[in-house]
Amino acid sequence: MPQATLIDGKAIAAALRAQIATEIAGIKAVSGLVPGLHVVLVGDDPASRVYVASKEKLAVEVGMNSVAHRLPADTSQETLLATLAGLNADDAVDGILVQLPLPRHLDTAAVIDAIDPAKDVDGLHPLNAGRLAGGKVDPEHLLVPCTPLGSMLLLRSVLPSLSGLEAVVIGRSELVGRPVAQLLLQADCTVTIAHSRTKDLPDVVRRADIVVAAVGRPHFVKGDWIKPGATVIDVGINRMPDGKLAGDVDFAEAVEAAGAITPVPGGVGPMTIACLLRNTLTAFKARRGG
Ligand SMILES: Nc1nc2c(c(=O)[nH]1)N[C@@H](CN(C=O)c1ccc(C(=O)N[C@@H](CCC(=O)O)C(=O)O)cc1)CN2
Numbered sequence: 076m077p078q079a080t081l082i083d084g085k086a087i088a089a090a091l092r093a094q095i096a097t098e099i100a101g102i103k104a105v106s107g108l109v110p111g112l113h114v115v116l117v118g119d120d121p122a123s124r125v126y127v128a129s130k131e132k133l134a135v136e137v138g139m140n141s142v143a144h145r146l147p148a149d150t151s152q153e154t155l156l157a158t159l160a161g162l163n164a165d166d167a168v169d170g171i172l173v174q175l176p177l178p179r180h181l182d183t184a185a186v187i188d189a190i191d192p193a194k195d196v197d198g199l200h201p202l203n204a205g206r207l208a209g210g211k212v213d214p215e216h217l218l219v220p221c222t223p224l225g226s227m228l229l230l231r232s233v234l235p236s237l238s239g240l241e242a243v244v245i246g247r248s249e250l251v252g253r254p255v256a257q258l259l260l261q262a263d264c265t266v267t268i269a270h271s272r273t274k275d276l277p278d279v280v281r282r283a284d285i286v287v288a289a290v291g292r293p294h295f296v297k298g299d300w301i302k303p304g305a306t307v308i309d310v311g312i313n314r315m316p317d318g319k320l321a322g323d324v325d326f327a328e329a330v331e332a333a334g335a336i337t338p339v340p341g342g343v344g345p346m347t348i349a350c351l352l353r354n355t356l357t358a359f360k361a362r363r364g365g
Pocket residue numbers: 126172173174175176197221222312320339340341342343344345346347348
C-alpha cells in the first residue's frame with residue numbers, strides 16, 4: 076500500500092513568509108511605511124511564551140514592526156482592556172493579537188470584543204466571525220482565524236479544487252473548528268462538524284474526503300477511520316509525557332490510508348504564525364487603502 080503524501084507545513088509557511096517579506100519591502104520602498112503587529116501576552120504559560128517569542132521574531136524577519144506586551148498573570152480585566160484601548164487608538168498599530176488561553180480570572184469574550192475589528196488579526200472578533208459565517212466577503216480581504224486559514228492553504232496545496240468534496244471537521248471551537256468549517260463551506264465542500272456528542276464518529280469520519288482533526292486529544296483519530304486516499308489535516312499539538320509533540324491523529328496508522336496528511340510537528344503549526352503575518356499585512360493594506 077503506498078504511503079500518503081506528506082504536506083510540508085514548514086516549507087509552505089516559509090514560502091508564504093518570503094512572499095509577505097517581498098510585499099512589505101515593496102510597500103516600504105514606496106511609502107516608507109511597514110505594518111505594525113502588537114501581541115499581548117498575559118501570564119507565564121510556557122507554551123504561550125514560546126509562541127509569542129516566535130511571532131515577535133518572525134514578524135521582524137518579514138520586515139514588520141513587532142511589539143510584544145508581556146503583562147503579569149494577575150493583570151486585571153480593566154488593565155487589559157485599557158492596554159487594548161491604547162493599541163486601538165494608536166495609528167501605528169495595524170494588528171493586535173491577545174495570546175490565548177488567558178488566565179482564568181479574565182473574561183476572554185469581553186477581551187476579544189474590545190479589539191478594534193479592523194486590527195483583529197486573529198479574526199476572532201464577533202464582527203469578523205460574523206462576516207466569515209455570512210460567507211459574503213472575499214477571503215483575501217477578510218481577517219480569518221490563523222490556524223483555519225493555514226489549514227485551507229495546506230489543503231489547497233494538494234487539492235486545487237475542493238468543490239463537492241465531503242469534509243468532516245472534528246471539533247467545534249471558535250478558534251479552529253467553526254471557522255475552518257465556514258471556510259470549507261465557502262470552498263463548496265459538503266461540511267459536517269463532529270464533536271464530543273457525535274454518534275458513530277468513526278463512521279462519520281469514514282465518509283470524508285477531507286478530515287480536519289481539532290479535538291485536542293492525542294492520537295484520537297484512528298487509521299481505520301480514514302477513507303483510502305482522503306486528505307487529513309491534523310490541527311492537534313499535544314505535548315506528551317516524554318516531551319514530544321503528538322497530533323490528534325494516529326499518524327502511524329493514518330499515513331497508511333490517507334492520500335495526503337500533515338505531520339505534527341511541521342504541519343499546521345508553522346502555518347498559524349505565517350497566516351498571522353498575512354492577516355497583519357491584510358489589515359495594514361485595508362487600513363491604509365492599499
Ligand atoms: N490568540 C491566539 N492564541 C492561540 C492561537 C491563535 O491562533 N491565536 N493558536 C495556538 C497557539 N499558536 C499560536 O498562537 C501556535 C501553536 C503552534 C505553533 C507551531 O509552530 N507549532 C510547531 C511546534 C512548536 C513546538 O515545538 O512547540 C509545529 O506544530 O510544528 C505555532 C503557533 C493557541 N493559542
